[in-house]
Amino acid sequence: MLKTKKSVKRELILAEAAKLFKDRGYSGTSMRDLAGQVGMEAASMYNHIKSKDELLDTICFRISDTYISQLREIEHTASPYSDKIKALVRLHIQLMVEDSAAVSVANHDWKYLPEPRLTEFKQARKTYEKGFAALIEAGIAAGEFRPVNASVALFTVLSAVRWVELWYRPGRGLTAQELENNIITVLLGGLEQH
Amino acid sequence: MLKTKKSVKRELILAEAAKLFKDRGYSGTSMRDLAGQVGMEAASMYNHIKSKDELLDTICFRISDTYISQLREIEHTASPYSDKIKALVRLHIQLMVEDSAAVSVANHDWKYLPEPRLTEFKQARKTYEKGFAALIEAGIAAGEFRPVNASVALFTVLSAVRWVELWYRPGRGLTAQELENNIITVLLGGLEQH
DNA sequence: CCTACCGATCGGTAGG
DNA sequence: CCTACCGATCGGTAGG
Numbered sequence: 001m002l003k004t005k006k007s008v009k010r011e012l013i014l015a016e017a018a019k020l021f022k023d024r025g026y027s028g029t030s031m032r033d034l035a036g037q038v039g040m041e042a043a044s045m046y047n048h049i050k051s052k053d054e055l056l057d058t059i060c061f062r063i064s065d066t067y068i069s070q071l072r073e074i075e076h077t078a079s080p081y082s083d084k085i086k087a088l089v090r091l092h093i094q095l096m097v098e099d100s101a102a103v104s105v106a107n108h109d110w111k112y113l114p115e116p117r118l119t120e121f122k123q124a125r126k127t128y129e130k131g132f133a134a135l136i137e138a139g140i141a142a143g144e145f146r147p148v149n150a151s152v153a154l155f156t157v158l159s160a161v162r163w164v165e166l167w168y169r170p171g172r173g174l175t176a177q178e179l180e181n182n183i184i185t186v187l188l189g190g191l192e193q194h
Numbered sequence: 195m196l197k198t199k200k201s202v203k204r205e206l207i208l209a210e211a212a213k214l215f216k217d218r219g220y221s222g223t224s225m226r227d228l229a230g231q232v233g234m235e236a237a238s239m240y241n242h243i244k245s246k247d248e249l250l251d252t253i254c255f256r257i258s259d260t261y262i263s264q265l266r267e268i269e270h271t272a273s274p275y276s277d278k279i280k281a282l283v284r285l286h287i288q289l290m291v292e293d294s295a296a297v298s299v300a301n302h303d304w305k306y307l308p309e310p311r312l313t314e315f316k317q318a319r320k321t322y323e324k325g326f327a328a329l330i331e332a333g334i335a336a337g338e339f340r341p342v343n344a345s346v347a348l349f350t351v352l353s354a355v356r357w358v359e360l361w362y363r364p365g366r367g368l369t370a371q372e373l374e375n376n377i378i379t380v381l382l383g384g385l386e387q388h
Numbered sequence: 389c390c391t392a393c394c395g396a397t398c399g400g401t402a403g404g
Numbered sequence: 405c406c407t408a409c410c411g412a413t414c415g416g417t418a419g420g
Contacts, residue, residue: 030397030398030399031398031399031400032397032398032399042399042400043400043401043402046399046400046401051399051400052399052400
């Protein structure tokens with residue numbers, strides 16, 4: 001019972017931390033800022049968390065774990081490579097729309113992770129990128145995709161999805177579905193008419 | 195003579211500041227870190243600069259001025275819209291390759307600008323985005339581009355170019371030319387075969 | 389361009 | 405969960 005209440009408070013702190021880290025950056029956010037947002041004194045938060053570093057660590061690795069487990073699932077489906085790539089693009093957009101603060105922190109503030117977690121995070125990201133690139137290369141080998149440089153295609157696709165976090169506001173004209181469809185059209189079909 | 199030497203030193207400080215801000219963020223970089231990189235004491239830098247804020251301001255507005263003046267030039271050329279978009283994509287990639295630290299700071303740390311410069315920077319960015327989006331819409335109206343949502347296409351293109359700053363290292367397999375050509379192929383032609 | 393230093397704020401702990 | 409407080413570090417200034 002007590003344990004449950006504490007973990008609820010801990011989740012609240014994590015959620016507010018993600019928002020503040022997104023808006024002001026990890027270094028730009030003080031534990032007193034965060035405490036104010038949560039509604040307690042800075043010292044009191046240390047009953048729920050170990051340190052500022054630990055907040056960043058939890059936020060970053062939850063996101064990277066999600067990406068990697070979803071990639072594994074998609075790898076094991078039997079469908080065309082273009083469908084696999086589309087599914088990954090939709091995954092990125094959905095996560096960004098659902099949990100934009102945490103995704104943003106994992107994208108920008110991971111560099112403040114202290115060792116050895118910094119190295120572990122970079123390795124997780126590399127694992128994900130290699131799996132994604134392998135799908136693109138397989139798609140090229142299968143004749144589904146143009147013979148572009150797979151790394152360039154990978155990063156073009158991955159990054160094309162990242163400004164969603166900066167400008168997309170749900171309910172301002174465009175639904176998440178329309179957003180997905182438009183981005184996939186540009187990335188898979190290209191801007192030009194054929 | 196003295197004036198020249200001072201401005202040379204000032205440019206050195208600006209260049210090192212851009213590198214540190216890129217690597218550690220604006221808030222994560224102390225004036226003592228920067229002084230160490232430049233080779234003087236923190237207090238001595240204030241003979242060349244006014245404040246830490248002023249460094250950020252100069253870096254950010256130099257970049258936004260460059261983008262806007264180049265956009266104006268491209269707008270006034272008489273060429274197909276797809277060529278105009280390609281020229282803008284090449285401009286982004288070239289600036290990123292040539293001056294990746296400053297571009298990175300203008301992309302990520304502008305939010306630490308103090309008012310009223312923060313508002314001015316946002317306005318400059320909006321001006322650029324509107325000009326870029328207008329070219330995409332004109333291209334759609336002219337039948338050159340698919341009828342996608344122009345805002346989505348704009349941000350997909352703009353952001354597709356941003357991971358260049360994170361992973362591209364000159365002379366590691368890919369030249370800047372090959373990079374440009376591959377990115378343009380994916381964005382304009384699409385990943386899928388047609 | 390340096391030494392010496394300012395007040396403010398940082399992440400975190402002690403003790404209740 | 406709070407008050408009180410720690411040593412460290414921050415951006416910046418005075419004065420030479």
